[in-house]
Amino acid sequence: MKTINYLKITTIAFALSLTQSYAVEKTTIKNKNIIVNSNDTLKSNKKQHSRLNFAITPPVVKATGDQLYCPQNTIKIVTDFTITHDPAETGTKAVYIQISSGYSSGFDQLMLSNPASHPNVTTSWDATAGKLSITSPTGADVLYADLVNAVKDVVFTNPSASASGTKTFSITIGNANYLPSTQHFYLFVPSIGITWTSAKAAAEASTYYGLKGYLATILSQDEAQLIGEQASGTGWIGGSDAETEGVWKWVTGPEAGTVMTYTFWNSGEPNNLGDEDYAHITQPGVGIRGSWNDLSNTGSLTPGDAYQPKGYVVEYGGMPGESPLEIAASTKITIPVATPGANPNPVCDSGTFTFTATATAGATISWYDAAVGGNVLGTGNTYTTPTITSTTTYYVDAGCASNRKSVTATVNTTPANPIAGQSTYSNCGPGSVTITASSNIGIINWFTASSGGTSIFTGTSFTTPTISTNTTYYAEASNSGCVNPNRAAVNIEIYTPPVVNDETVALCQNQTVTLDAGVSGMRYLWSNGATTQTTVVSQGGTYTVDVTSPSPENCTSRKTVVVEEHEVPEIDRIDVNGTRAIIYLKKETSYFEFSVDGVNFQDSNVFYEVPGGLQTAYAREKSGCGGDTQNFVVLVFPPFFTPNNDSYNDLWEVTGMENYPQAEVTIFDRYGKLVAQLNASKMSWDGTFEKTPLPASDYWYALKIDNTKPVLRGHFTLKR
Template sequence: MKNISFAIISIIFFVFSFYSLHAREKNNIFNRNITHAANDSVKSAKKKLATIDPPVLIAAGNQIYCPQTSLNIVTSITINHDIAETATQAVYIQISSGYSSGLDQLELSNTASHPSIVTNWDATAGKLKLSSPTGADVSYSDFEAAVRDVVFSNSSADASGTRTFSITIGQANYLPSTQHYYLFIPSIGITWTAAKTAAEASTYYGLKGYLATILAADEAQLIGEQASGTGWIGGSDAETEGTWKWVTGPEAGTVMNYTFWNNGEPNNQGDEDYAHITQPGIGIKGSWNDLSNTGSLNSGDPYQPKGFVVEYGGMPGESPLQIAASTKITIPEVQPLIPNPVCDSGSFTITATPITGITINWYDVPTGGTALGTGSSFTTPILNSTTIYYADPGCEIKRKAVTVTVNPTPDIPTTTNPTVPRCGAGSVNLQASSNIGIINWFTTAIGNTSIYTGNNFPTPTIDTNTTYYAEASNNGCINNTRTPVDVIIYAPPAVTDEKDIPLCQGQKIVLDAGITGMAYKWSTGATTQTIEVMTGGTYTVEVTSPAPESCPNTKTITVKEHLIPKIDRIETNGTTAIIYLTKEEDYYEYSVDGFNFQDSNTFYNIPGGLQTAYIREKNGCEGTTQNFVILVFPAFFTPNNDTYNDVWEVTGIENYPQAQVTIFDRYGKLLIELKPSKMFWDGTFNKIPLPSSDYWYALKIDNTKPVLRGHFTLKR
């Protein structure tokens, strides 16, 4: 809080007198003459002090106000004045705290009784001026009478809070919470340092001025939002960048706390070291931003300084002026506590804490009616149903409804089915209802904790007979008689799925449900235990146990049709053969001798000549065969008449009667062409034995197959 002291001295502040008497003069004249004029003002005031005492205002009127009505701001007002001074130019009345712009208003009622006074309402400042229509002084007695007829009104039914009214002789805004005065001095383009000097050189009825400092929310509103202009205030971070302090008045050296009335500033950029109330329309209304000492130098710029705010009061040795008085009104509010509900019937005691000086009346209607009781509590009669009462803090428009709730106890729950069967382990949906409220489910007939809430209860998975209990509850009113619901678990028929049952192509197979004495429903539509099928696929049969269980279970049988194998081709390479089918299946097996079968379709070291490939289905279904020829080309021969390898002969060539074999020496010379009548070579050319060497052959089986080429060795 600001240090406040009291004194009788009133030194008329030149700046104020200049502003009030010569507002139309240019600001630059004020800036040139403010220091000298202030000194002259002090001398003049000292001279006046010897003969005239300043007026003392005494007002009363701490009242309760009901929104959307009019109320006099004072119940009494006295202006004690020096007998030598019986009149003054103006009286100012301001809503100095709690002001709601656009909704709050001050006006003079009964204007016909005050012909010597006219009013001027400043909606921005929340300030009403009473003065003469001619500019002449008005007697203090006339001002007293007029102030008694000034009324306050608020147009909103939702208005709340407290309004403080300051009544003062001087034009400066007065704040009762600080007992300080605040005056905006217009001066376009003035620097912060010049404003600080001018403020400190000024006085107001003997109080020394300084650039305003702001310590509370109501002070921020009065200076920032309700001031007649915007300009410099006494904050700076010139000493330490980023650390903002008040550097003027009794708070000099105190770190600024501006979180409650500013947002987004300061931005602490460059040399912006001085606090300036922001121009309306820029940022948050009534907030401040940081500027350089000169601010913007561009005329009309929103950041060009428009003046400065001077504060008076609180300096060491000063006593507060008594040229101002204050009253306040409070808009009453009441918040009754809602009592706990009762079951079926009962009485309630409703309580509410009133504002000091307010009497609460209790009603059973929102408007009008007769009060049922008075005081901070009210006890109802015995009630059998929910009822609304109203707490009235003295303003009908501020009546607050409070509902006292009577909840009926619900009936015993009823269930759709007291016994619910289920086939096998799993969840069932249990249903119960009552005439009102909700259903809670339990695992015991009494006590324990609810495991589910709702009319439809999906149980957890259960595999044995279980009983659950339904209990009806209505907002805490419980019918303690619980209704049991039995869950009976029946075992479904035990069936076993069968997979990949082989079915030979073109044949039939019998499928069996696998359990007797049941009802059957096959996916084919059959209703017998067994069915006969002749195509592959997936077959299902629903097997249902006899009543009362009537539990179904489904068996799935997959039938895989095994096709008769078809040979696409057989490829040979020397003594190796690979058998290719048109469709390979894992249920086929292969052989080249009809006895030894294998899963692989590749065979090695097959003897030369005509061979047979065998392919069969592993489960005995029909198979297939195909002949193929293995041609064996000897790698060498030794024509020495020892009966071993005496000739070079291609084994198996006899199976190709149209085949032709030609033999060449290493230089490509044709030596012999073997005919079907003679398919061997004895190693001679024109009956002359050829030397040991490598020789080359070319075999053409027919026009559909490629020519086979290779070489062999003749050894002697």
């Protein structure tokens, strides 16, 4: 299994090409003395055979130089560099230096600092792969001594002030990419249209300085970035779900048979179609750079198509029994960054502050009084300020001014005593009152007590809830937690407004009426302009008077007086039915009242059990504007009489008949015989006919008052 160091974020790879054999398919790899063609047996001349049989020990590359780096500067990538080699080998074709992890494309760059001092080498920078090649300008081998001197003068630079992290540089002999976190080598072999199975066989047939090859297995982000993003893999890798659809495993190298735990599939992949069982790094421009697709064994057969295989990625290292090669070395640079802790809590008026910060390992933290330049105030993970009286900004870095961070010591000023807009407010009757207070700084909090308690409102203007008694509120000034304990009292006095009652008064026709505010000792203002307690009006309508109490209250209440013009009633007629009488007026209104005795008046114009005889009907206006009277007669016909000379009901007579001189009453027995006749000269009947007592029985009568009125008929009983 691979040994992966996830703490190594950036790697730069140096590759030196040496005599090496490769077995690949549909491509040719040409080294110094050997040519291998796909599916061919090894072809060589005698010199080549003699070289193959000559035991050459692989070189050993050593490098030192774990350093701190400040962006926008240049730094040599090594502090020392050596290549120990077989005396039979004095040089090689090239050395490759790669930023193998933490590479920032477009910003990071490697270059030879003084090319004029190295006439025997030339350099080429691949910005996509983050790789610097050092070769001979003539194509011949470069002496190891010249390569060592050149590597010592290779520098790194990044022009961005915001650059951060760790960059790891890999120095490798051979054109394979070396990744320090795995100590493995990776080589992309171009082969247009190669199938996955052929690529797997070709990879396993190749070796690299004695390391057995296999289709690459990718177990970490470092590997994915180096193989797919930096090296433009665009080819087959060792993953497949051919065994169980949807279960992706590594089927090559030391990880063969293990389920993938790290994956970098392109968006929507894998789609797990039946025949798309093999993993392939996407072509640049397809989806996420360096991500994977699943393809069939052949991939697309259309020449030039984005999903036509372009080659495969071979990985070397980690197979059972293999020892790590020492043909590669690595160094790293770390951009030191100071990370300040949280700003200390603010203080009121003055105080000291202690700041803390952590930094990249190996870096020294320094504290400054300016964002650029300035004075060093202290060093170390903590810094305590002197006593300060105002908010002050300090700065901290870990050796790189471009990464300097700011920290702030906040000093808040305690406000002066709050000032109330008014010491006393008043309100006429219960209600809300808007009171105000101000401070030279900060905010105003309102309380119901002179100390302690909980704020009930925040703001310079406070509208109280409805209050009905004298109340005091207290304004407190506060500025970001700095509180002035001296609260300003604001008093509210509740005054009682004058008590008035609305009225409705009557105004008699063609008369005047005096309106009264009803409260003495006040100021008055009537709607007709009068300013006295009373005012005289001669017309109906609605009148108002504002009644204001004396200072300091000055509370005003408004009284409304509705003046109704009332007419004098006129009786039109009185209808009498038995003892019920109804008084009708020429114009009916609600403010008239009625009576039939001149003493007891009522709203109803209907009267019952009116005594018989001549009566008087009364109608008047209720408030005394006047009235009208009219006489009427109530005729009462006794329902029976008892002519037994006991002085009770001995005679039958019509009460009220005396008011009609022309009236006549005729009385009949049950058979219709006329038995008596009454008129103005004879007003009663004693129950006899021709002086003979008639028997007890029912008798009928007919009353004719005059020719203008109907005849009234009825019956009564004679009892013996």
